[in-house]
Amino acid sequence: MNSIKLASIALRNLFRNSRRTLITILVSSAGFAALAIVAGYMDFTFYGLKEMTICRGFTSSGGTGHIQIVKREALQKEERYPLEYGIADNEKIQALIASNKSIKATIPRIEFNGLISNGEKSISFLGMGIDPEKESELMHYWNALDKMSSKTKMDDSSYKKLELTGQNGVLLGEGMAKSLNAETGSSLMLMGTTVDGAVNVVDVTVAGVVKSTMKSIDRYYLVTNIPTAQSLMQTDRVSKIVVVLDKTDNTESITPLVSAAINGSGKPALFTAIPWDQLAEYYHSIRDAYRIIFSFTGIIVVVIVFLSCTNTMLMSTMERVREIGTLKAIGIANPWISLMFLFEGFFIGLMSLIGGMALKIIFSFIINNSGFRMPPPPGMSSTYLLKIYPATEFLPWIALLVMFSTTFSGLLTLLKIRKISIVNSLTHV
Amino acid sequence: MNDRIIAQLINVSKYYGSGEGRVTALNHVNLSFFRGDIVVLVGLSGSGKSTLLHLLGCIDKQDEGNVIIDGIDTSSMSLEQLANLRLNKIGFVFQSFNLIPVLTAYENVELPLLFKGMDKKSIRQRVDEVLDEVGLLERKHHYPREMSGGQQQRVAIARALVSKPALILADEPTANLDSKTGAGILDLLMSLNKKEHITIVVSSHDSVVLDRIKSVVHISDGKIMVDEIALHNHIA
Ligand SMILES: Nc1ncnc2c1ncn2[C@@H]1O[C@H](COP(=O)(O)OP(=O)(O)OP(=O)(O)O)[C@@H](O)[C@H]1O
Ligand SMILES: [Mg+2]
Numbered sequence: 001m002n003s004i005k006l007a008s009i010a011l012r013n014l015f016r017n018s019r020r021t022l023i024t025i026l027v028s029s030a031g032f033a034a035l036a037i038v039a040g041y042m043d044f045t046f047y048g049l050k051e052m053t054i055c056r057g058f059t060s061s062g063g064t065g066h067i068q069i070v071k072r073e074a075l076q077k078e079e080r081y082p083l084e085y086g087i088a089d090n091e092k093i094q095a096l097i098a099s100n101k102s103i104k105a106t107i108p109r110i111e112f113n114g115l116i117s118n119g120e121k122s123i124s125f126l127g128m129g130i131d132p133e134k135e136s137e138l139m140h141y142w143n144a145l146d147k148m149s150s151k152t153k154m155d156d157s158s159y160k161k162l163e164l165t166g167q168n169g170v171l172l173g174e175g176m177a178k179s180l181n182a183e184t185g186s187s188l189m190l191m192g193t194t195v196d197g198a199v200n201v202v203d204v205t206v207a208g209v210v211k212s213t214m215k216s217i218d219r220y221y222l223v224t225n226i227p228t229a230q231s232l233m234q235t236d237r238v239s240k241i242v243v244v245l246d247k248t249d250n251t252e253s254i255t256p257l258v259s260a261a262i263n264g265s266g267k268p269a270l271f272t273a274i275p276w277d278q279l280a281e282y283y284h285s286i287r288d289a290y291r292i293i294f295s296f297t298g299i300i301v302v303v304i305v306f307l308s309c310t311n312t313m314l315m316s317t318m319e320r321v322r323e324i325g326t327l328k329a330i331g332i333a334n335p336w337i338s339l340m341f342l343f344e345g346f347f348i349g350l351m352s353l354i355g356g357m358a359l360k361i362i363f364s365f366i367i368n369n370s371g372f373r374m375p376p377p378p379g380m381s382s383t384y385l386l387k388i389y390p391a392t393e394f395l396p397w398i399a400l401l402v403m404f405s406t407t408f409s410g411l412l413t414l415l416k417i418r419k420i421s422i423v424n425s426l427t428h429v
Numbered sequence: 430m431n432d433r434i435i436a437q438l439i440n441v442s443k444y445y446g447s448g449e450g451r452v453t454a455l456n457h458v459n460l461s462f463f464r465g466d467i468v469v470l471v472g473l474s475g476s477g478k479s480t481l482l483h484l485l486g487c488i489d490k491q492d493e494g495n496v497i498i499d500g501i502d503t504s505s506m507s508l509e510q511l512a513n514l515r516l517n518k519i520g521f522v523f524q525s526f527n528l529i530p531v532l533t534a535y536e537n538v539e540l541p542l543l544f545k546g547m548d549k550k551s552i553r554q555r556v557d558e559v560l561d562e563v564g565l566l567e568r569k570h571h572y573p574r575e576m577s578g579g580q581q582q583r584v585a586i587a588r589a590l591v592s593k594p595a596l597i598l599a600d601e602p603t604a605n606l607d608s609k610t611g612a613g614i615l616d617l618l619m620s621l622n623k624k625e626h627i628t629i630v631v632s633s634h635d636s637v638v639l640d641r642i643k644s645v646v647h648i649s650d651g652k653i654m655v656d657e658i659a660l661h662n663h664i665a
Binding site: 002005009012013016322323325326327328329330331332333334336421422423426 | 483486488489508509512513514515516517519521523527529530531532536539540541543544546588
């Protein structure tokens with residue numbers, strides 16, 4: 001009963017000094033909107049980074065896909081010779097999981113390294129042997145993501161070129177091409193070690209020059225067909241099979257199914273299915289860094305909202321000293337009087353949520369339609385289009401933070417109210 | 430202890446400031462107020478009338494002596510206990526009305542009852558009853574700013590009265606009103622005293638008040654000029 005009355009008094013007092021109330025609400029709304037927009041930006045960044053990790057990757061070994069299948073021993077032991085723990089009959093394994101409806105593609109890959117030479121100069125490379133057609137599935141997956149804007153479509157033309165060039169085509173990173181003074185059509189030599197430990201050489205033709213995701217790997221980046229890589233190493237094995245799912249969210253549920261299917265039952269497991277996030281070091285480091293930045297922003301915004309509200313509350317108590325004294329004289333205990341201010345803070349918080357949501361929607365809309373491009377993230381080579389995602393899962397927490405800081409500032413008035421002397425307040429003008 | 434006594438000051442002193450500048454607002458005051466009495470405190474400005482009412486109303490603490498309300502010594506009470514005592518036993522009427530500006534007449538009067546935890550129906554009944562008693566029932570939905578000074582003071586009296594206190598303390602209730610309105614307020618207080626047998630202590634400069642109320646306590650420089658027994662005999 002009396003709390004309802006106090007809430008009603010609180011509300012009326014907010015309207016009594018509507019200008020100050022409005023300013024406080026504006027500050028808190030701006031705080032809410034700022035946090036929500038930062039969260040939306042983070043959500044966008046994490047999402048983009050995650051799918052980018054899966055589709056293109058941030059290392060010389062390409063996109064992680066959703067799940068990677070490797071020989072168990074490849075994780076446990078060091079290879080004595082290339083592909084000692086490679087997968088021998090990869091087509092059979094691909095067939096084992098092909099029936100799963102969530103699995104969109106299975107992509108075999110070879111990772112290998114060696115030297116590449118133009119006859120005068122040799123430099124080392126970190127190579128990837130791929131099946132261009134299958135590898136394009138990752139790009140198709142990316143292009144089908146409905147959250148990605150049409151301006152960030154991936155283009156598989158370089159894989160097409162690799163395919164067209166035939167058996168011994170290679171794609172080089174820009175840095176490597178420059179260093180070897182090579183261009184499309186140039187003839188080069190790959191040198192590497194066979195599985196028997198002998199040195200082998202394969203002639204290759206440059207099918208195209210590509211820009212890789214990371215500047216640092218551009219000088220070592222090389223992609224060729226699986227048969228080319230296999231003939232260099234004199235093997236029929238591949239390093240891994242990359243599994244592409246219909247959507248990233250299914251990774252957790254499909255990984256064990258894949259593992260079961262490829263290992264069969266009973267006998268000790270020969271293969272391991274690794275989900276993408278265990279392969280996403282860059283993604284995790286960026287995400288951790290962003291989380292710290294976000295936490296700091298959060299703390300600063302909360303402090304600003306809190307201080308602004310506390311200021312408003314203390315101004316109200318000062319202005320209403322006489323009223324507070326009267327309530328005290330009537331015999332209303334201090335905590336009740338403070339509850340009135342707590343309600344004021346609470347209502348300011350509520351209105352800030354509404355105002356904040358509105359601001360957030362307006363600003364997100366403006367930003368999302370501005371076409372503004374962000375500078376490349378650490379180590380990456382291209383800018384990207386700035387987007388703010390709705391970040392709905394963060395909103396309740398942000399709302400809670402804002403509500404807490406406005407309401408708590410109301411509670412703080414208790415300290416002030418306790419100090420107000422009834423007698424002095426009654427003679428207060 | 431005489432249970433006809435509602436409030437008693439025993440050897441009460443109150444000082445303001447310290448050292449050279451110390452002011453003695455009340456100087457060893459002994460005074461008793463009897464149930465059902467209406468008493469006026471008179472004295473020059475600065476003589477200690479307000480201070481005495483504040484101590485009697487338990488909104489300030491004496492520096493020496495004891496204040497006893499309805500048989501209970503308030504000296505060692507906690508803030509919460511004092512608040513509770515005020516809520517249940519004491520009603521205040523101030524010179525400047527002190528209504529809550531955002532509340533209507535009805536809501537202002539209702540306030541003490543809400544905090545006493547009365548049920549909604551009894552509250553409505555009682556508030557209407559006292560608003561009727563002060564003659565403002567038709568004005569119950571008006572805000573203080575929509576009422577004259579005299580009307581506001583009537584609402585304040587209704588608020589003091591609503592929880593059936595043992596004691597109503599009114600510090601110069603007519604000082605902010607013109608003499609005719611002030612006389613009306615005084616009439617109201619006197620009739621409440623007669624009808625509801627509530628003890629009322631009024632402080633006043635106002636000759637109208639002095640002429641009408643027979644029990645007078647003279648106070649000068651923080652000292653009571655009339656012996657309390659004599660005072661009581663005077664009433665009796
Ligand atoms: N808060 C205070 N600080 C210092 N001195 C005070 C304070 N309140 C009252 N006094 C002093 O105490 C004495 C008694 O004051 P009090 O207000 O009780 O007088 P009063 O009889 O009510 O006067 P008035 O008729 O002007 O209202 C005065 O000398 C006054 O200056
Ligand atoms: Mg006074």
